[in-house]
Amino acid sequence: MPAMRPSRPIGILGYGAYIPRYRLQASEVARVWHGGQDHVPIAQKAVAGPDEDAITMAVEAARNALARAGIAGERLQAVWVGSESHPYAVKPSSTIVAEALGAGPLALAADVEFACKAGSEALQMAVALVGSGMADCALAIGADTAQGRPADELEYTAGSGAAAFVVGLADEAVALLEGSVSYVSDTPDFFRRGQEHYPRHGGRFTGEPGYFAHVLAAGRELLSSLGRSPADYAYVVLHQPNPKFPARAAAELGFRPEQWQPGLLVDRIGNTYAASSLLGLTAVLDRAEPGERVFFVSFGSGAGSDALSLVVTEKLPLRRHQAPATASYIARQQLLDYATYARFRGKIAL
Amino acid sequence: MALQLPREWRWRQERYRLIGGRCRRCGQAFFPHREICPRCLGEDVAKEQFSGRGRVYSYATVYKAPVGFEEYVPYVVALVQLEEGALVAAQLTDVDPTEVQIGMPVECVLRRWRTNGPDGNIIYGYKFRPRLES
Numbered sequence: 001m002p003a004m005r006p007s008r009p010i011g012i013l014g015y016g017a018y019i020p021r022y023r024l025q026a027s028e029v030a031r032v033w034h035g036g037q038d039h040v041p042i043a044q045k046a047v048a049g050p051d052e053d054a055i056t057m058a059v060e061a062a063r064n065a066l067a068r069a070g071i072a073g074e075r076l077q078a079v080w081v082g083s084e085s086h087p088y089a090v091k092p093s094s095t096i097v098a099e100a101l102g103a104g105p106l107a108l109a110a111d112v113e114f115a116c117k118a119g120s121e122a123l124q125m126a127v128a129l130v131g132s133g134m135a136d137c138a139l140a141i142g143a144d145t146a147q148g149r150p151a152d153e154l155e156y157t158a159g160s161g162a163a164a165f166v167v168g169l170a171d172e173a174v175a176l177l178e179g180s181v182s183y184v185s186d187t188p189d190f191f192r193r194g195q196e197h198y199p200r201h202g203g204r205f206t207g208e209p210g211y212f213a214h215v216l217a218a219g220r221e222l223l224s225s226l227g228r229s230p231a232d233y234a235y236v237v238l239h240q241p242n243p244k245f246p247a248r249a250a251a252e253l254g255f256r257p258e259q260w261q262p263g264l265l266v267d268r269i270g271n272t273y274a275a276s277s278l279l280g281l282t283a284v285l286d287r288a289e290p291g292e293r294v295f296f297v298s299f300g301s302g303a304g305s306d307a308l309s310l311v312v313t314e315k316l317p318l319r320r321h322q323a324p325a326t327a328s329y330i331a332r333q334q335l336l337d338y339a340t341y342a343r344f345r346g347k348i349a350l
Numbered sequence: 351m352a353l354q355l356p357r358e359w360r361w362r363q364e365r366y367r368l369i370g371g372r373c374r375r376c377g378q379a380f381f382p383h384r385e386i387c388p389r390c391l392g393e394d395v396a397k398e399q400f401s402g403r404g405r406v407y408s409y410a411t412v413y414k415a416p417v418g419f420e421e422y423v424p425y426v427v428a429l430v431q432l433e434e435g436a437l438v439a440a441q442l443t444d445v446d447p448t449e450v451q452i453g454m455p456v457e458c459v460l461r462r463w464r465t466n467g468p469d470g471n472i473i474y475g476y477k478f479r480p481r482l483e484s
């Protein structure tokens with residue numbers, strides 16, 4: 001099966017990140033639940049403030065993407081928001097986001113759900129819409145305020161963040177899309193039933209049959225169908241539920257640490273779910289030079305991966321300073337104690 | 351509470367995008383939008399989306415909040431002077447009340463204002479936070 005390619009040249013016109021101000025250190029979770037004795041997977045995670053949710057974070061990331069694209073929201077013909085923490089069970093986040101950006105009313109809008117792959121699935125939808133010639137400009141967002149059950153190992157890493165991408169025609173793009181592969185299968189590695197507040201993970205399914213099977217298959221398929229090797233890429237960005245999985249998968253695909261380290265943010269902001277791999281991509285676009293290639297593979301439980309190959313254009317250095325760098329959001333941080341964190345995220349039922 | 355839905359909905363663009371008014375006669379910018387200029391009483395007022403950048407003009411810290419805002423206590427309500435000149439009364443966010451100063455550079459963000467109970471709608475609107483340099 002060949003890689004999917006757009007029927008006309010397209011790319012990313014603008015990208016934007018958002019990471020909330022608050023941080024919860026893993027050592028603080030270990031102190032409360034494990035007497036400080038647990039082995040912690042990361043240093044800290046980003047936590048949304050009490051007035052933030054997937055919608056507010058999506059809006060800020062999208063405004064940054066529009067600023068870099070240099071276009072007004074009214075140019076958007078589609079607004080797709082991928083998340084597993086949409087504030088409403090019934091009522092789209094995407095119409096609120098579109099209204100806040102000044103997009104529509106003549107526009108497509110929908111919420112996308114696919115665990116941590118929801119944002120890259122939205123990106124694939126935008127690529128398809130613009131690549132087919134049905135529209136000239138589409139917005140894809142991944143945004144999550146992920147929650148782990150208190151004391152569960154997910155609580156160390158389940159973080160908050162958002163990333164947004166404006167997809168449009170190649171002549172205005174900061175990075176061109178060369179091709180993509182999507183790969184899915186029915187895998188019970190992680191799930192949350194409709195009325196449940198916290199998700200469950202399917203034990204032995206999380207590593208090999210989940211993350212590694214899908215990331216490696218999608219990544220290998222894209223490399224072989226494009227006739228490329230890892231050495232053709234300056235950067236590789238993978239979904240990052242913890243620091244170990246993406247490093248091991250990237251190494252198995254044949255990449256080197258200097259290719260994956262710039263886009264590996266999980267140790268400082270946690271697993272931001274639908275935004276996780278996309279935020280890594282924003283961090284890489286903040287530093288990539290014209291002509292450099294970026295290899296991207298997301299992963300969402302349930303399960304699936306989207307792999308994309310991008311090449312940076314000469315427009316990127318001119319436009320990246322039109323919005324805050326991902327590193328500035330990472331640097332802006334206020335530590336929380338566990339009690340304040342529990343209050344912010346509604347973990348105490350009154 | 352459901353009676354407020356039409357009013358909340360009608361104001362959504364002003365709240366989401368900080369759209370105010372500018373008098374075509376005297377040039378005064380103001381928020382929220384009104385049909386008549388508060389300065390010269392001219393009736394030729396255009397709608398304008400403001401930049402969202404401004405400075406704290408004055409502020410007060412709230413320790414005892416009205417219904418729906420209890421979870422944010424203590425928080426700061428400020429009068430922000432926008433670069434366009436308009437004054438906007440708004441909650442500050444992402445800031446410790448002790449860090450707020452007159453003249454502090456701030457920028458507009460979209461945040462939750464409140465919810466109409468656990469099964470009600472969520473009201474979103476503008477707040478201001480310390481400016482993040484890009």
Ligand SMILES: [Zn+2]
Pocket residue numbers: 373374375376377378387388389390391392
């Ligand atoms: Zn006037």
